[in-house]
Amino acid sequence: MDRSPAGSLRAALTHHLIAEGSIRDERVAMAFRAVPRHVFVPGVPLEVAYADDVVLMKRNEAGAPISSVSQPSIVALMLEQAEIRSGDRVLEIGSGGYNAALMRELAGPKGSVTTVDIDPEVTDRARAALAEAGYDDVRVVQADGEFGAPDGAPYDRIVVTVTAWDIAPAWIEQLEPDGRIVVPVRLRGQTRSIAFDKVGDHLESRSATLCGFVCMQGAGANYERLIPIAGDDVGVIFDEDQEAEAHPYDGVLEQSRLRVWSGVVMNREEPLSDLALWLASTLPGYCVLTGAEATPSGGAAAVATCDSLAYVTARPGRRKSFVELGVHGHGPDAGHLVERLVDQLRIWDAHHRYGPGPEFQAHLVGEEAPAGFRIARRHSCFTVSWAGHPGAAGS
Ligand SMILES: C[S@@+](CC[C@H](N)C(=O)[O-])C[C@H]1O[C@@H](n2cnc3c(N)ncnc32)[C@H](O)[C@@H]1O
Structure with missing residues (x-):
């Protein structure tokens, strides 16, 4: 056990995430105990680096946050949703390094992790921190994540850590036939991290949890x-x-x-x-x-x-x-x-108040979507359905 100040704070953070229910899988807990978060937030006091809070890294000219190292409880919930297995090939869209290192722990020596960010400042920082923390085999790519990372495809898991309005065609194409994508989708003013499994050529939700992320930039940017x-x-x-x-x-x-x-x-x-x-x-x-x-x-x-x-x-x-x-x-x-x-x-x-909650499907535009409430975006059509009420008014 690491008895250094950072090691003790890391153990306390992991304990907190287990106690509040964000971590349920012991493998995810082990990853949280292993990865030194303070290395990914340089210049921040240790207590802040190991608080269950987002660390803001960059704002745009208008003052809006555009890059951060995400809140540990959200990171944990999304890793639980992703169910990364030993040997998986994983793609992360939106870097910072910390989550990529956690995913590297989960994918193990036979797996691989590629992380993509649109901002060269972020990829430079992530690359340096990953090397310092001993994860220099994570592939860091500076590109618009809307197009995935074709040269490492196909992936067993894709984890998007930036707010998306749409499912980019590249994400579906680059996912293995039985792969899973976890993506924070903003629909009608709310962001939910949805774990979708690929079923044929469309996606079906397996779980969803409310969350908040900075907005996607580049070709997939879309605003309310x-x-x-x-x-x-x-x-x-x-x-x-x-x-x-x-x-x-x-x-x-x-x-x-x-x-x-x-x-x-x-x-x-x-x-x-x-x-x-x-x-x-x-x-x-x-x-x-x-x-x-x-x-x-x-x-x-x-x-x-x-x-x-x-x-x-x-x-x-x-x-x-x-x-x-x-x-x-x-x-x-x-x-x-x-x-x-x-x-x-x-x-x-x-x-519906005490029911299982909404379920989501995503079909690329042009494919037949099922009955339910439909939200048509540029590339994909989301269908929201409610148990016992498949045909809620379409739009
Ligand atoms: C919340 S941060 C990612 C946090 C990170 N995964 C971590 O380990 O804590 C979101 C990142 O998404 C990046 N981003 C925004 N639009 C993007 C796009 N189109 N492609 C790739 N990255 C993008 C931003 O530059 C920002 O660094």
């Missing part, structure tokens, strides 16, 4: 559209594929308000993410209201027309730490929008 509706700070967000959706004009929130409480009571700690995706799956005009008073920092689930807006809100429940969900509506069509949102809140509560 923020439409201001009350000055610059309050707006509604649509995905780029929702171009045809009508959006309300600036000032809609000043129109008379309608408020309906749903009777759906939740613990304050219960995540609203699956509910929000259910609403996105069933309601045309779905968007995310952001920056408005009394809405969560990640925004509130909403539906919009060209002159009206309704969004999910909450009020204290009868019991402490519980809230009741309701809907606020503004504009001439508010009554109709509020009714549709409240109906779907109640349907989700009755039929």
Whole structure:
């Protein structure tokens, strides 16, 4: 056992990740005990290097984070999802070195790891840190990960560590027939790390967990559209594929308000993410209201027309730490929008709240996608389906 200060902090971090449930597999725990994270975050105090927190490495000119060494609990959850076996050939998109070293431990001497980053500063830093930590057999490639790393293909596992809006064709092509890709996909304002298995020429999800990553740059960059509706700070967000959706004009929130409480009571700690995706799956005009008073920092689930807006809100429940969900509506069509949102809140509560959650498939555009709620991106079409409700409204 490594009794150095860094070794002790590493053991404590691993213990914490096991205790909170991010690490379940002893092989993943062994990798975390082995890889010296402080080498990958030079200049950072040891306590910070071994805290369960992201270490930001670079911002763009506008101040937005563009590179980091990821939070250990997210890294652990994604490695659990990836189920890397000894001997696997692994491709990582988005480098930093730390995760590549962990994957090198898991793939073992018969396996291999290639890590790709678009930013030469990142690949230089990752290469130097990997060599210093004793992982100089990790192949570090500076390229746009949208195109994978064809010269090392095929891969048994691909792990993407940057927010993606799409599944690039190269990722499917470069994956072994029974391979797995773990990718943080942003759909309707939420990012989920989804583990997809390749089945024939499409992908089927095996697990999904909420996460947050910096945005993809290069050919796969895609952004959400923020439409201001009350000055610059309050707006509604649509995905780029929702171009045809009508959006309300600036000032809609000043129109008379309608408020309906749903009777759906939740613990304050219960995540609203699956509910929000259910609403996105069933309601045309779905968007995310952001920056408005009394809405969560990640925004509130909403539906919009060209002159009206309704969004999910909450009020204290009868019991402490519980809230009741309701809907606020503004504009001439508010009554109709509020009714549709409240109906779907109640349907989700009755039929899906305690269910297995959404499942995802990804098909390349041009292939036949199954029934369900479809989100069509440039290269791939995602289908979201809910147990017992395969045919939720398509878009
Ligand atoms: C969260 S960091 C990766 C963290 C890293 N895997 C670790 O070990 O902690 C995301 C990285 O993705 C990179 N990136 C962004 N767009 C990319 C693209 N199109 N291809 C490859 N890398 C990209 C960024 O430069 C950034 O370094």
